[in-house]
């Protein structure tokens with residue numbers, strides 16, 4: 478396997494011509510944890526970055542100490558996102574801003590961290606308000622499916638806003654990162670011109686507790702983060718059935734192979750990315766060990782309640798990505814007549830949307846059935 482090009486750690490020897498302003502688009506569970514990291518690094522690398530990090534907040538009224546208050550006002554007073562990342566203090570140079578256009582106008586590096594359901598609308602609001610040499614990094618885990626096929630959100634952002642956009646994704650449960658428990662992440666960043674260098678991008682994110690590796694395989698990084706959410710739901714269904722670790726490992730192994738096959742069949746992705754980098758195997762494992770997709774899927778089997786009801790009951794306003802990604806991937810594979818070549822993805826879709834019994838997931842793991850389906854294309858669920 479050829480060694481991929483990698484940039485590790487922050488290597489900022491040369492002082493830049495101007496200091497870069499970092500803006501974060503989104504302020505949910507991960508959005509706020511990422512803004513905390515960017516705020517810490519803006520202060521740590523003061524020669525390279527402007528101290529103030531603006532974080533766009535989708536404004537909402539919340540109940541705080543018995544009063545109805547705006548989320549931005551409470552954040553700017555307390556430096557805590559009391560709704561989406563309670564109990565974690567952000568540095569005071571992270572400022573909550575309710576106007577997304579203001580963040581667009583005043584940032585050189587834009588970090589996109591909204592649930593994938595909202596990115597199109599947010600980009601439409603930002604269009605025409607960006608700095609000419611701005612670059613983006615998408616931390617969104619999902620894919621966009623439309624009549625043009627399946628697209629990465631970094632490409633959607635690039636096209637809608639006319640800026641280069643890379644990707645950050647890894648084994649990064651937000652609450653653990655926010656508590657500064659060590660983890661790794663992967664950045665896919667290969668701009669046509671290095672307006673902002675890979676070293677500067679790494680320095681925006683790299684912390685002693687958040688270890689960044691930058692690679693050229695942008696598609697592999699984005700697809701790892703999107704597709705592992707489908708597999709995490711499959712493992713959650715297995716948890717709901719009280720199946721043991723051996724069965725769940727089998728699901729993870731098969732899931733990883735489907736992730737790798739999808740990325741290398743439909744995109745120019747290196748096969749090694751899924752098995753070597755945090756954005757592949759590591760994110761898959763951490764999500765299957767108890768991420769939100771896993772927890773909701775387990776509760777679905779145990780309670781019999783619909784997934785959208787459990788999302789509201791269990792996630793306190795945070796949003797589930799796995800079910801919608803399973804649907805989007807299924808729609809795309811149907812157009813290619815390749816649904817049966819991804820039996821695990823197909824089953825998660827069918828459990829979520831077509832009342833397939835979760836216990837039939839075990840059939841999908843039988844090698845004989847997989848082979849006969851690939852040949853004949855018959856479905857028994």
Ligand SMILES: NC(=O)c1ccc[n+]([C@@H]2O[C@H](COP(=O)([O-])OP(=O)(O)OC[C@H]3O[C@@H](n4cnc5c(N)ncnc54)[C@H](O)[C@@H]3O)[C@@H](O)[C@H]2O)c1
Pocket residue numbers: 503504505506507508509534535536561590591592593595599616617618619649650651652794795796797798
């Ligand atoms: N939470 C994690 O542990 C984690 C870790 C890594 C990556 N991610 C990914 O990061 C992305 C963002 O996830 P998150 O955890 O920050 O969000 P979240 O699940 O906490 O979602 C809530 C966010 O959506 C916003 N929102 C609600 N309605 C909106 C609207 N109409 N328009 C725009 N925004 C609206 C809310 O204000 C809030 O900021 C997702 O793609 C997710 O997969 C999450």
Ligand SMILES: O=P(O)(O)OC[C@H](O)CO
Pocket residue numbers: 618647648649650651706709760763764767768769770771798
């Ligand atoms: O809680 P989940 O399932 O959305 O996963 C969170 C992160 O993506 C884990 O890296």
